[in-house]
Amino acid sequence: MPADRTARNLLVLPRLLRRAQLPVDAGRARAFLAAVAEIDVWREEDVRAAARATLVANPADLARFDATFDVFIDLLLGRVRPVDTGAQRPPLDARGLVASPLDARGHDAPSPARREAHRAASSHEVLRTKDFAKMSSAERTAAATFLERLVWSPGFRKGRRRRRSRRGDSYDLRATLRRSLRTLGEPLFLQRRSARPRPRPLVVICDVSGSMEPYVRLMLHMTHAFTRSWGRVEVFTLGTRLTRVTRRLRQRRADAALSQIASDVRDWSGGTRIAESLRAFNRIWSRRVLGRGAIVLLVTDGWEQGDAVALVAEAERLQRTSYRLVWLDPLAGTPGYAAVSAGARALASRTDDHLAANTLQGLEGMADALAGGGRGRPVRRAASHRDRI
Amino acid sequence: MVSEVAWSSIDEVADALARQRYVADRALAVTLYLALRLGKPLFVEGEAGVGKTEIAKALASALGRRLIRLQCYEGLDVATAVYDWDYPRQILEIRLAESEGHADNARGRIYSERFLIKRPLLEAITSEGPPPVLLIDEIDRADEEFEAYLLELLSDFQVTVPELGTFRAAVPPPVVITSNRTREVHDALKRRCLYHWIDYPTPERELAILARRLPDVPERLARAVVAVVQSLRGDDLFKRPGVSETLDWAMALTALGTRELDEPTLSETLGVLLKYEEDVSRVRADMLPQLVAEAARAR
Numbered sequence: 001m002p003a004d005r006t007a008r009n010l011l012v013l014p015r016l017l018r019r020a021q022l023p024v025d026a027g028r029a030r031a032f033l034a035a036v037a038e039i040d041v042w043r044e045e046d047v048r049a050a051a052r053a054t055l056v057a058n059p060a061d062l063a064r065f066d067a068t069f070d071v072f073i074d075l076l077l078g079r080v081r082p083v084d085t086g087a088q089r090p091p092l093d094a095r096g097l098v099a100s101p102l103d104a105r106g107h108d109a110p111s112p113a114r115r116e117a118h119r120a121a122s123s124h125e126v127l128r129t130k131d132f133a134k135m136s137s138a139e140r141t142a143a144a145t146f147l148e149r150l151v152w153s154p155g156f157r158k159g160r161r162r163r164r165s166r167r168g169d170s171y172d173l174r175a176t177l178r179r180s181l182r183t184l185g186e187p188l189f190l191q192r193r194s195a196r197p198r199p200r201p202l203v204v205i206c207d208v209s210g211s212m213e214p215y216v217r218l219m220l221h222m223t224h225a226f227t228r229s230w231g232r233v234e235v236f237t238l239g240t241r242l243t244r245v246t247r248r249l250r251q252r253r254a255d256a257a258l259s260q261i262a263s264d265v266r267d268w269s270g271g272t273r274i275a276e277s278l279r280a281f282n283r284i285w286s287r288r289v290l291g292r293g294a295i296v297l298l299v300t301d302g303w304e305q306g307d308a309v310a311l312v313a314e315a316e317r318l319q320r321t322s323y324r325l326v327w328l329d330p331l332a333g334t335p336g337y338a339a340v341s342a343g344a345r346a347l348a349s350r351t352d353d354h355l356a357a358n359t360l361q362g363l364e365g366m367a368d369a370l371a372g373g374g375r376g377r378p379v380r381r382a383a384s385h386r387d388r389i
Numbered sequence: 390m391v392s393e394v395a396w397s398s399i400d401e402v403a404d405a406l407a408r409q410r411y412v413a414d415r416a417l418a419v420t421l422y423l424a425l426r427l428g429k430p431l432f433v434e435g436e437a438g439v440g441k442t443e444i445a446k447a448l449a450s451a452l453g454r455r456l457i458r459l460q461c462y463e464g465l466d467v468a469t470a471v472y473d474w475d476y477p478r479q480i481l482e483i484r485l486a487e488s489e490g491h492a493d494n495a496r497g498r499i500y501s502e503r504f505l506i507k508r509p510l511l512e513a514i515t516s517e518g519p520p521p522v523l524l525i526d527e528i529d530r531a532d533e534e535f536e537a538y539l540l541e542l543l544s545d546f547q548v549t550v551p552e553l554g555t556f557r558a559a560v561p562p563p564v565v566i567t568s569n570r571t572r573e574v575h576d577a578l579k580r581r582c583l584y585h586w587i588d589y590p591t592p593e594r595e596l597a598i599l600a601r602r603l604p605d606v607p608e609r610l611a612r613a614v615v616a617v618v619q620s621l622r623g624d625d626l627f628k629r630p631g632v633s634e635t636l637d638w639a640m641a642l643t644a645l646g647t648r649e650l651d652e653p654t655l656s657e658t659l660g661v662l663l664k665y666e667e668d669v670s671r672v673r674a675d676m677l678p679q680l681v682a683e684a685a686r687a688r
Contacts, residue, residue, distance in 0.1 A: 159532075177499075184487065
């Protein structure tokens with residue numbers, strides 16, 4: 001370990017990094033000190049490399065690390081006055097600058113409305129078939145509660161790991177041998193193993209543009225319920241750009257999660273460029289989140305301002321790389337609806353399911369459809385059979 | 390826990406790797422040096438084809454040690470990664486015990502090291518002499534359960550076989566873990582390691598890599614190759630070419646006897662660099678002249 005004073009100075013760096021919101025704990029800080037003890041502290045480049053190796057574990061954090069390290073080394077070498085600590089704060093995000101529709105909605109449901117909501121929930125038969133866009137504030141709250149309580153199961157696939165089971169399709173030699181010791185080495189009882197079912201990863205890409213406004217909040221409630229009841233769930237919002245909101249939705253309280261998302265997502269209630277957002281998803285995220293046969297829920301009404309040809313290409317790639325691409329469409333449930341807009345037609349031809357998402361009943365139907373699927377090969381149905389729902 | 394260190398300075402590490410024709414930047418040399426000094430595994434992430442696996446290979450040959458490689462995949466379990474029992478021989482042994490009249494003694498006889506099949510992880514721990522270099526490749530392909538198992542292994546460098554007892558490494562082997570980020574590896578594993586992110590190399594470094602790995606490629610051609618690859622990486626492709634693609638392409642061009650890079654040659658050999666049809670057709674449709682111009686400027 002470096003001498004006391006040096007150690008104290010060095011430990012300023014983990015502190016600065018924590019302030020820049022990097023997850024640096026005491027264990028990492030200790031590892032950093034141990035690493036610096038092994039190298040020449042006067043070589044700035046080496047200290048930087050040692051700090052990177054011990055204090056960072058995610059490429060997304062590297063840029064922030066480097067900026068913070070610059071501040072640190074300046075402080076250490078007295079290039080700036082130590083009191084000037086404003087520089088290492090992370091840049092202000094959009095929080096507080098963007099009007100948040102979720103906040104407004106979340107707060108206008110005080111306790112009397114909640115009581116009303118419970119009443120409404122008890123009569124949820126009526127609620128089940130009502131279009132979300134036509135619901136009153138109380139009914140929405142009830143619907144949200146209902147969605148939060150639904151137990152989701154987006155389907156299992158056959159895993160590769162095996163465990164013992166009575167009716168397995170392969171033999172557990174180790175267990176068989178052990179068992180045979182009881183019968184004087186005669187393997188009378190064959191022990192079997194079978195593949196363990198694994199939950200499929202789920203990716204939700206939710207359109208938050210203006211035209212989706214009446215549905216977004218409930219869709220995110222549904223997604224929040226997914227996140228809590230399902231293993232691997234990744235959530236993105238789509239508007240004029242793609243934003244990953246997975247971490248936000250991991251909190252337990254739905255309302256807090258939703259209002260944070262509304263303030264994080266800069267293109268909230270704005271325009272829609274589905275093709276561009278999907279392109280960003282395909283380029284940056286698909287390899288990281290679509291492994292192991294993921295199911296993708298694309299929640300959008302298909303109103304595309306951009307290029308429909310590009311949308312076909314991106315949707316096609318997304319479909320190819322996922323196990324099943326489900327398009328949840330609030331418009332699909334409205335009577336007399338047909339996918340006529342260029343965007344909707346593009347999506348209809350490149351998704352595996354086109355399901356209604358404007359009523360609770362519709363969402364329940366989707367839940368059933370998902371729970372049933374998951375085994376076997378991906379369903380890639382012919383385009384002509386698609387718009388029956 | 391400090392493993393046996395062959396090098397006493399960071400420069401020595403960089404030199405030793407360079408002798409193995411691996412061009413490491415300073416940050417990697419520092420991290421590797423620290424990993425060896427502190428006896429911690431090196432966790433390497435980066436895009437495909439930037440030389441993650443090569444680090445372990447170069448390290449092993451630089452140290453003059455054996456490389457033990459565990460390629461991860463989904464469903465990887467103890468029986469394939471750590472150890473297994475030799476069941477047929479165990480059964481024969483039971484028969485033998487029976488015929489000798491020691492049937493009640495069979496259990497003790499079959500669970501001995503004689504019938505233990507060592508898989509890579511146990512092998513790395515129990516190997517005689519100087520410890521080998523252990524490469525755990527593409528950990529992101531294995532299941533979370535396997536990661537949890539590794540945690541124990543990497544902190545104590547010991548393996549417990551329930552029927553037999555605990556094996557412990559006399560000297561912990563240098564460990565390199567790589568990940569392609571097809572999923573996020575758990576933080577608990579990462580924090581036991583030193584972390585290094587390999588980026589695509591700068592033009593100068595890529596040129597140095599080419600010169601080291603393929604000394605037969607004329608420098609003019611090498612420059613052109615690097616210019617094209619670097620330019621392609623700046624473009625919005627679905628899959629950008631890695632260093633291994635650069636090397637493949639340079640080799641392909643040399644094999645074809647190319648001296649000057651022109652549009653037909655580039656178009657014909659594009660499949661060596663780009664592995665997605667949409668990328669290939671995009672570049673073919675509207676980037677060829679620009680790329681050839683850049684290649685010409687680089688000379």
